[in-house]
Amino acid sequence: MIRLACAWYCAVVLWISGAQHLANKYYFFGTILDYQLVTPTFAALTASVLPLLHLMLAALLIAPGVRSKTPFLSVALLALVFIAVQATVLVRGISVDCGCFGAMSNRPVGGASLATAASLALAGLAGAGLTAPGSQRRDEAFQRNHGQSNHGVLDAIDSSEQVAASISIIIPVFNEGATIGQVVKHVERVASKRRWDWQLLIVDDGSTDETPARLAEYAQHERIRLYRHDANRGKGSAIRTALAEVGRELTVIQDADLEYDPEQISALIQARAQTGAAVVYGSRVLGAASGITNPRWNVYAAGVLMVNIAVWLIYGRRITDEATCYKLFRTADLRRMELSCVGFEFCPEVTAKSARLGLSILEIPIRYRPRSVRDGKKVSFRDAVVALKTLWRFRQWTPQNG
Numbered sequence: 001m002i003r004l005a006c007a008w009y010c011a012v013v014l015w016i017s018g019a020q021h022l023a024n025k026y027y028f029f030g031t032i033l034d035y036q037l038v039t040p041t042f043a044a045l046t047a048s049v050l051p052l053l054h055l056m057l058a059a060l061l062i063a064p065g066v067r068s069k070t071p072f073l074s075v076a077l078l079a080l081v082f083i084a085v086q087a088t089v090l091v092r093g094i095s096v097d098c099g100c101f102g103a104m105s106n107r108p109v110g111g112a113s114l115a116t117a118a119s120l121a122l123a124g125l126a127g128a129g130l131t132a133p134g135s136q137r138r139d140e141a142f143q144r145n146h147g148q149s150n151h152g153v154l155d156a157i158d159s160s161e162q163v164a165a166s167i168s169i170i171i172p173v174f175n176e177g178a179t180i181g182q183v184v185k186h187v188e189r190v191a192s193k194r195r196w197d198w199q200l201l202i203v204d205d206g207s208t209d210e211t212p213a214r215l216a217e218y219a220q221h222e223r224i225r226l227y228r229h230d231a232n233r234g235k236g237s238a239i240r241t242a243l244a245e246v247g248r249e250l251t252v253i254q255d256a257d258l259e260y261d262p263e264q265i266s267a268l269i270q271a272r273a274q275t276g277a278a279v280v281y282g283s284r285v286l287g288a289a290s291g292i293t294n295p296r297w298n299v300y301a302a303g304v305l306m307v308n309i310a311v312w313l314i315y316g317r318r319i320t321d322e323a324t325c326y327k328l329f330r331t332a333d334l335r336r337m338e339l340s341c342v343g344f345e346f347c348p349e350v351t352a353k354s355a356r357l358g359l360s361i362l363e364i365p366i367r368y369r370p371r372s373v374r375d376g377k378k379v380s381f382r383d384a385v386v387a388l389k390t391l392w393r394f395r396q397w398t399p400q401n402g
Contacts, residue, residue, distance in 0.1 A: 236341025303384030
C-alpha cells in the first residue's frame with residue numbers, strides 16, 4: 001500500500017509537470033536558460049527530452065505488471081538534480097521561476113519548490129525500497145531460459161582481420177534513386193573483398209523515382225535478389241519481406257542512402273566473432289565519443305536520447321543508440337522475434353524483443369554522415385514517439401513458438 005501511494009504521488013507530480021512543460025515548451029526553454037547553468041543548445045535538448053521523460057516515468061510507476069525499482073530510483077535521481085540546481089540559484093542570489101515541476105510563472109525557487117523536490121526524492125527512494133522483486137525475478141528467469149542477458153560496449157574493433165561470415169544484407173529502399181546504385185556497388189565490393197558467403201536482398205518499397213531503373217541492372221546478379229512492393233508500406237514491412245527469403249546465418253540491415261558506410265559491416269561481424277555477442281549495434285553516439293564522427297545536437301539526437309532512456313527504464317538495457325540502422329543478428333534469432341513492424345518501429349521492436357529473449361547486445365562505434373530532410377531524410381522526431389509506444393507494447397512479450 002505504501003509503495004502504491006509513493007508510485008501515485010510521484011506519477012501525479014511528474015504527469016502535471018510533463019504536461020505543463022509540453023504545453024508551455026518555449027516558456028520552459030526560457031526558464032532553463034534563466035538558471036544560467038547550460039548553453040542554449042543543451043537547454044533546447046533538455047526542454048525537448050525532460051517533459052517526455054516525466055510522462056514516461058509517470059506511466060511506468062503506475063503501470064500494471066511493472067514492478068522494477070528503476071522508475072523509482074530515476075525519480076529520486078531527478079529530484080536530487082532538481083534540488084542541486086535550485087540550490088545553486090539560491091546561493092547565487094538569482095531570482096528564477098521554478099521550472100522543475102512545470103510552468104509555474106508565479107512560483108520562484110525557494111522553500112516550497114525545494115520541499116516538493118525533497119518529497120519527490122523521498123517517495124522515489126521509499127518506493128524503490130518497498131518494490132516487490134517478484135516480477136523482476138520472473139523476467140530474469142525468462143531471460144535465463146531464452147538466452148544471455150548480458151550486454152555491453154566495445155570501444156574499438158580491428159576490422160582489418162578477415163573473418164569468415166555467412167551473411168544476408170537487407171536493404172529496404174524508397175525513392176533513393178540518387179544513391180542506391182552507389183550503396184549496392186559498395187556492399188558488393190566490401191563483401192567480395194572480405195570473401196564472405198553473402199547475399200544481398202533489396203526491397204523496393206513502392207518507389208516512384210528512378211530507383212526501379214537503377215535496380216534493374218542487378219536483376220541477373222547471382223548474389224542479389226530484388227523484391228518490389230506495389231505501394232509504399234514502410235521500412236519494417238520491407239525488412240519483413242526480405243527476412244522471409246534470407247538464406248544465411250547472419251542478417252544485417254543496410255540503409256539505401258549514404259549515411260552509413262558499408263565498410264563498417266565488417267566491424268560488426270568482427271565484434272561478434274571476438275566477443276560472442278548475440279546482437280551487435282553500430283553506435284553513432286559511441287562514434288562521436290571516440291572522435292570518428294561528428295556529434296549531433298539536434299531534434300533527432302533528442303529523440304534518440306529519449307528512446308535510449310526508455311530502453312533503460314523498461315528493459316534495464318543501457319543502449320547508446322537504439323535507432324541506429326546497423327544492427328547485426330543471427331537470422332534464427334530475428335525470426336524468433338515474430339516481427340510485426342510496418343515502419344520505423346523496426347528498431348524499437350527488435351530492441352525490445354532482444355531484451356525479452358535475453359540476447360546480449362553489444363555496441364561498437366561507427367562513422368556516420370547525416371543528411372537533411374531536404375536531401376531526403378525521412379525519419380522525424382514523431383518517430384521517437386512511435387518508438388516509445390512500441391517499447392511499451394512489447395514490455396511483456398514472449399515468443400508464441402517458444
